[in-house]
Amino acid sequence: MGGLFWNKIFAAVLATALVVFGIKELSHKFIHSEQPETPGFAVVIENTSSDTAVAEIIKEVSLAELLSGASASSGERIAKKCTACHTFEKDGGNKIGPALWNVIGRDAAAADGFKYSSALSASGLNWSFENLNLFLKKPKELVPGTSMSFMGLKKAKDRANFLLWLREKSDAPMSLPAFAAPVVEAAGDMLDEVTEQASSAVEATGDGVAEVLEKAADMTTVPTSANE
Numbered sequence: 001m002g003g004l005f006w007n008k009i010f011a012a013v014l015a016t017a018l019v020v021f022g023i024k025e026l027s028h029k030f031i032h033s034e035q036p037e038t039p040g041f042a043v044v045i046e047n048t049s050s051d052t053a054v055a056e057i058i059k060e061v062s063l064a065e066l067l068s069g070a071s072a073s074s075g076e077r078i079a080k081k082c083t084a085c086h087t088f089e090k091d092g093g094n095k096i097g098p099a100l101w102n103v104i105g106r107d108a109a110a111a112d113g114f115k116y117s118s119a120l121s122a123s124g125l126n127w128s129f130e131n132l133n134l135f136l137k138k139p140k141e142l143v144p145g146t147s148m149s150f151m152g153l154k155k156a157k158d159r160a161n162f163l164l165w166l167r168e169k170s171d172a173p174m175s176l177p178a179f180a181a182p183v184v185e186a187a188g189d190m191l192d193e194v195t196e197q198a199s200s201a202v203e204a205t206g207d208g209v210a211e212v213l214e215k216a217a218d219m220t221t222v223p224t225s226a227n228e
Helices: 003-030 050-057 063-068 072-079 129-137 156-167 182-219
Strands: none
Touching: 063 129, 063 156, 072 156, 129 156
16 A cells, blocks of 8 residues: 555545535525525414304304203292392282293383382383393393392393293293204204115125125136146
């Protein structure tokens, strides 16, 4: 190994380095990449109204549906909050508030001998299930100026339970609002259709498997004689 050998090695290393740096410079010349001011990826979020999003998620349950699943015994427990101001039994007298026997279905401000606020007297309301539900939720919102100081029942289920119990405090209890369940019926129809399609698919699959097995058996049959 003389000096010529080492010169060749040095020349090869130098040539390799020149090629590497040359390729790097050429790539910078022909390929341009713009650097963003702020590193990262921009994520675009569509600005939607929160009220709209909530409305799509939450399904409002109707009063008729709540009443159909309400409990009168639970309503009786809620009614105990009202006994300081009202009576519920037949022939019960007025107290701080009016007597509430036969209240569902009668006109507002119609209890004999009770002095109502001018706001309630002029409201023209009828105590239907719907109006009573709104009044029980927040009296001063339905009838601004009412003298009823009750803060209201915030839970829809509590109001439904109370209304179902209050309905019984009558000489002729009103019929409950009609409640239809089209979603449930549609789901049942869909289930029947899916079941029928699944059964047909299974049957078709079974026929197909049987046909494949039969063809496979024919293809694998071993001849019994040389002439066959």
